[in-house]
Amino acid sequence: MVVSSPKKKARPNSPQYESSNKGPYYWNEAIHPEYKAIVDFTFNEKSNKELLKKGFGVVLSHREDGIARGSGFVSTLNTFSNKSLLLNDAACFYSFKKGSSNQVYPSSLMGCIALLRQFNYDADWYNNSTPAFKDYSIETYLNSLNKPQLFITNNNLDLLRAAKIANEFNLNYVIKGGGDEYERINEIKNTGKTFIIPLVFPKAYDVEDPYDASKISTRKLRHWLNAPLNLSILEKNEITFAITSKGLGAEAFLKNIRLAVSKGLSKESAYKALTETPASILMMSEEIGKIQPGKWANLIICSDEFFENKGVILENWVQGNPTILSISKEIDIRGKYNLNTNQNIRTLIVNGDRNKPKATIQYNLISDSITNGDLILDPVTGKPFKITKKKIVPVSISLEDNKINLSYQLNNGAFILSGVVNFDSGSWDGNGQNPNGNWIQWTAIRNEKFEVKKEIKIFTNDSTIYSPIYPSASFGFDTLPVNQSFLIKNTTVWTSENDGILFNTDVLINNGEIKYIGNVLDLVDKSTIIIDGSNKHLTAGLIDEHSHIAISRGVNEGSHSVTAEVRLLDVINPNDVNIFRQIAGGVTTSQLLHGSANPVGGQSALIKLRWGANADQMKFENAPGFIKFALGENVKQSNWGDRNTTRFPQSRMGVEQVYYDAFTRAKEYGESWKLYYNTKKKGKHILPQPRKDLQLETLLEILNSTRFITCHSYVQSEINMLMKVADSMGFKLNTFTHILEGYKVADKMKKHGAGGSTFSDWWAYKYEVKEAIPHNASLLNAMGITVAINSDDAEMGRRLNQEAAKGIKYGGMSEEDAINMVTINPAKLLHIDDKVGSIKVGKDADLVLWTENPLSIYSKVDKTFIDGKLYFDLNKQPEKERALRKERASIISKMIAFKNAGGKVQKVKPPNEILHNCSLIKDDGN
Amino acid sequence: MNKLLSILYIVFCSTIISQETPGSIQQKSILLLDGTAHIGNGQVIKRSAIGIENGKITMVENSLVRTIDTSNYDEIIHIKGKHVYPGFIACNSTLGLMDIGAVRASRDLYEVGEYNPNIRSIIAYNTDSKITTTVRTNGILLGQICPKGGVISGSSSLVQFDAWNWEDALIKADEGIHLNWPRYYNRSKKDKSQLLSNYQKRGKEIVEFFNRAFVYQKNSKTATTNIRLKAMNGLFNGTQQLYVHANYVKEITDIINFKKEFNISKLCIIGGYDSWMVAKQLKENNISVMLPRIHSLPKNNHDNIHLPYSLPSKLAESGVLFCIQNSGDMQEMITRNLPFMVGTAIAYGLDYETGVASITLNAAKILGVDDKLGSLELGKDATLFVSKGDAFDIKTNKVEISLINGRLISLDNDQIRNYNKYKKKFNID
Secondary structure, X not given: OEEOOOOOOOOOOOOEOOOOOOOOOOOOOOEOOOOEHHHHEEOOHHHHHHHHHHOXXXXXXXXXXXXXXXXXXXXXXXXXXHHHEXXXXXXXXXXXXXXXXXXXXOOOHHHHHHHHHHHHHHHHHHHHOOOOOOOHHHHHHHHOOOOXXXXXXXXXXXXXXXXXXHHHOOOOEEEEOOOOHHHHHHHHHHOOOEEEEEOOOOOEEOOOOHHHHOOOOHHHHHHHHHHHHHHHHHHHOOOOEEEEOOOOOHHHHHHHHHHHHHOOOOHHHHHHHHOHHHHHHOOOOOOOOOOOOOOOOOEEEEOOOOOOOOOOEEEEEXXXXXXEOOOOHHHOOOEEEEXXXXXXXXXXXXXXXXXXXXXXXXXXXXXXOEEOOEEOEOOOOOOEOEEEEEEEEEEEEEEEOOEEEXXXXXXXXXEEEEEEEOOOOOEEEEEEEOOOOOEXXXXXXXXXXXXXXXXXXXXXXXXOOOOOOEOOOOOOXXXXXXXXXXXXXXXXXXXXXXXXXXXXXXXXXXXXXXEEEEOOHHHOOOOOEEEEOOOOEEEEOEEEXXXXXOEOOOOOOOOOOEOOOOEHHHHEOOOOHHHHHHHOOOEEEEEEOOOOOOOEEEEOEEEEOOOOOOHHHHEOOOOOEEEEEEOOOOOOOOOOOOOOOOOOOOOHHHHHHHHHHHHHHHHHHHHHHHHHHHOEEOOEEOOOOOOOOHHHHHHHHHHOOOEEEEEEEOOHHHHHHHHHHHHHHOOOOOEEEEOOOHHHOHHHHHHHOOEEEEOOOOOOOOHHHXXXXXXXXXXXXXXXXXXXXXXXXOOHHHHHHHHHHHHHHHHOOOHXXXXXXXXXXXXXXOOOOXXXXXXXXXXXXXXXXXXXXXXXXXXXXXXEEEOOEEEEEOOOHHHHHHHHHHHHHHHHHHHHHHHHOOOOEEOOOOOOOOOOOOOOOOOOOO | OHHHHHHHHHHHHHHOOOOOOOOOOOOOOEEEEEEEEEOOOOOEEEEEEEEEEXXXXXXXXXXXXXXXXXXXXXXXXXXXXXXXXXXXXXXXEOOOOEOOOOOHHHEOOEOOOOEOOOOEHHHHOOOOOOOHHHHHHHOEEEEEEOOEOOOEEEEEEEEEOOOOOHHHHEEEEEEEEEEEOXXXXXXXXXXXXXXXXXXXXXXXXXXXXXXXXXXXXXXOOOOOOOHHHHOOHHHHOOOOEEEEEEOOHHHHHHHHHHHHHOOOOOEEEEEOOOHHHHHHHHHHOOEEEEEOOOOOOOOOOOOOOOHHHHHHHHHXXXXXXXXXXXXXXXXXXXXXXXXXXXXXXXXXXXXXXXXXXXXXXXXXXXXXXXXXXOOOOOOOEOOEEEEOOOOOOOOOOOEEEEEEOOEEOOOOOHHHHHHHHHHHHOOOO
């Protein structure tokens, strides 16, 4: 069905911060639960027919626009459209896509999530209090919560994110997935939700050119192989799902559903997913979903079983009205006939589409051979050569029920014949007129049947079993690392503790912890794996205080000046290969920070780089929350172009006031809750409950010292300013990140108690970093400030040891101090130094074994352990690469076989990957 | 003799206040004694004696096997345990063309228009850039300054990093012209077939421009002057090198054919991420390569995770003439890390002395100045430096003496001064 798209609004001349929807609506244009798709519905014959051809009788339609999209409607495919609407406001739709709204907020996935959460809190509050205003959007939302709630996503990461929101607000979302559920099937099963699964399978690539083939990501190759198995895997895991045909034409839909069945989906499940389950999702099981007395007479008649390749939908009955989609096979008239008109017998060939056959008359014309006007004579007989020409004459043929008309033109004129097709369809007879206008009798007797090829040929790969890979990216694991007992013997241990560097020492790790440091000798049991650490060096796993890897769709919610409500933890992308690359550089923990597009950014995510784990499992357990603040050029939009000159602040002066304003609001917010809780009469609250505000709540956490700040900072004036703001508002700056002019205000930082996490030697890329010096870290360190070296860059993140060594080169730091800048110091800054950051008994076994002094340029990571599990082994890497090459080659050869068998392929498109850094505003689409 | 060294230091540190003053012409002869000399041609002399007179290297000997007559030298500097290297060369550099990337007024590397062979980077080269003084303190003393942008960006020149003005800095003017080869794999969401046709269309445009230039130089006497086409003459008569910026096999293959088609004698590929895959063809066609920034991520997710680190060792095996360059984000200030990129390449299989060559003699060969620069050999310019330790390892790279044409250059810069200023403020020693 066609629901017209929203009209494209002209892009405003300057960023649009307020909603252009004036009236009693929610403040953000992407939230419009009051919208009813029926308003923009138009009946479209063609799309109606296409759905009938797929075999559907009832559809649920909505408009794909916005985060809270409003309601969709259920209609039948009855062409008598006044009967077709079964249910208006049948279901409510949601997504993580902003859609046509020109309002700047939200600009990122995490912003979309925050907005949807805030909206739900607002609705709760509206429902449970007596607000002094009417919000039509919220009211419609509240009134429609008893209807099915459908969440549209396109991949398993978003699917799990939607499920989390459902849990938070106790919503019963039915989630439309992306067809890649098999990759994270356990997590998806554990949501307990019902799903709507698309049948769109990825197209194969044209990989005959090996250089082109090398541009396809491993995940895409695997997905081509495994996507057709998705539904059968869902079934095996007893997950309830309906199937949507969206994105597929009738032919492709039928092909793909049959393909899924051929790949192990049971016909029962497939049938259910197209009938009962959707009916039950729509809460319309009383009316539709089964052939039963009392239900709508919506049914299809197939020539054979629907899920078999030879099955053809002949008729689709909707509300008792049949649509003939295909003439039954019984009257397949195609074949080779002897056409007899008045004793003239000619060959009639009928072929082409069964429903639209084409015909020709073929006969031999014998004539004299003539060249250049001369008869060619046979030198033996002296008579002209005879040549035989095959003559083909097109016949126009029309067939209605069993009545048939034929007409064709021969040399002597036109023949017009009319007759009937007899029951066996192989014999026709009737009367007609010859070119002279005389009535003649005719018959056509079939002597050869048209060879019926398979009706729908399905091309596929031969994959039948899915072997999970975690994650489904290059260098994923087929079996996840497990907890083992390791003894690293006779090595140089950089403890990052008071013990300094210990030589010829053994370190025992067991159960994810460091158990023993010293000389173990016979203490270990037989299951302990012994690693020779001689000539090697062991350090604690490196900690990157400032990273932007593994983030989905936007590192900046760069729209508003304060976006404390957004959370990086909502958008972890565990499939980013940079996680593995960091591990190979010795990093075991990374703080994923919001970008620096606004004075108050979003809440940070601290993750352990447990490559292969899902997004939730990556989270560093029991670590305090952090938030990103930013100062300087980025927040005042200095380098954003001429269009962005209207957001407050545009100068460093304005930045200060943004903070005063935000924290003043947060304080008042806190007071209003305090007042609410403390004002009781007979144990009951008597004041109206304040509205929960995710942004102010986060700022309040800072004031209550339960959330800490990492602040992007460059110039001394602003660093000084923020510490003064903090002092006067009663909070602390935990960490200044970048802090390139920290060396100028080290005394003030020390007095305030702030730490620094800095680049080793970056400078000169913008005006505010022209005074940066590579001696900064050393000077801060010498001043007794806790100082870390960070990356802010996926590439540099895997060479943090080298970056730390620059402290030695430029500032004459000791080697121990240098390594501490990437181990215990960032752990201290992140308040996780009780768990990680040094080699100490009882701490997490996050360890890196190096081939040489870790501060040497020649040092390589030999092994990386996280939680006592071996995640990276330099010696195993060649084997891992060989396996990856082999796997890719095997899929590529399958694609070539597929193409050679006649399957359709697409040209290789290079990947569109963007690496995040602080100032990136773009959405990378991942 | 360490005393003399400290005297030299005092002289430098005390006479220079804010802006570094270019060193004065060598008057006194110098002998660098007993340091480990990395010649640049693959050789290493553990205990060397290097004589320097009138800006030239006049002696390179092994002091263990030869008795060195020290009396011929005005200054004898003992550098036992220290390392001497030829001045490192930053190829494909934009130093002096841009200081602060985010400030438009500071950007002098792009010109408008697509075919600008007549553009000359040298005249915009700023000898007083604050970045250059932070680069040479790590041993990088020379740079090939390249214009950017368009299809043909213009010509590059080789300069030394201690000069009063660009004329003074110039070593080799307009030594080559830079062509940005169209990208076969463009990171666009558009249909690939369209991209391919764009690639082909772009390729045709380039061929057409070269055709015009070729015809022009044949008939230069009769034709009306076209300064763009005229600027291309050197490519056809072999006096200038064509630098082609490209990374992938398909592009490189087309470039090889292009070289043949126009009979271009000197061609160097800048980038060449895939060059090791077609090394044989590159060698056969006498094409050199300036490899991409070592400290970068693999271009494909499934590539060996250390591939960029091991590109030099892969190419070294094949015998293709290559050097290492550092273009990319923030390339001006990152130039000072060029030696450490070589260090990483050595960690991933490159032979140490080949590593030395990869930013000295090999670069000089590609630039066509190996007759006077790039190695510590008799008769060459005394453009070299002494590092307290291994110059490729971050913790030991400590440049103590730096000479350009025998002139002692200042090793101070704004950053060091700022550091000292605040150390003093906070009483840190």
